[in-house]
Every structure is written in structure tokens, then in C-alpha cells.
Amino acid sequence: MMDFVRQNLPLLIPVFVLWLVLLILGLRDLIPRRAEEVTGGSKLLWGLVIVLVSTFGPLIYFAFGRKRE
DSSP states (O other): OHHHHHHHHHHHHHHHHHHHHHHHHHHHHHTTSOGGGBGGGOHHHHHHHHHHSTTHHHHHIIIIIBOOO
């Protein structure tokens, strides 16, 4: 397993950084919004989607979670 990590480290670091940036941006956008400004009215649910659905969670939130202004 360690050999796999060492061999693919140049690929894993950008993926990790991308995941971390999307996670931070998603939460940073969600936290100041009112519940009425998110689809379904549940900030907790969208927070869980952002955190638990890996890289796609923040993308799903940005595509479907925010109500259009």
C-alpha cells in the first residue's frame, strides 16, 4: 500500500488540494446563508452533503443547493 501511495503521490496531492478547496468553499458559502436561501430549507442536510459526499458534495451543492437569486 505504501508503494502505491509513494508512486502516485504527485497525482494524489492535487486531488486532495482540490477536495479541500471545494469543501472550504462550499461550507463558506453555506454557513452565512439563511435556510430559506437553500433548496429544501435545510442547511444541516446541505452541510452533510458537502462534507460526506467527497469531492462531488460541494459540486452538488453549488449546482442544486443554492436558490437562484
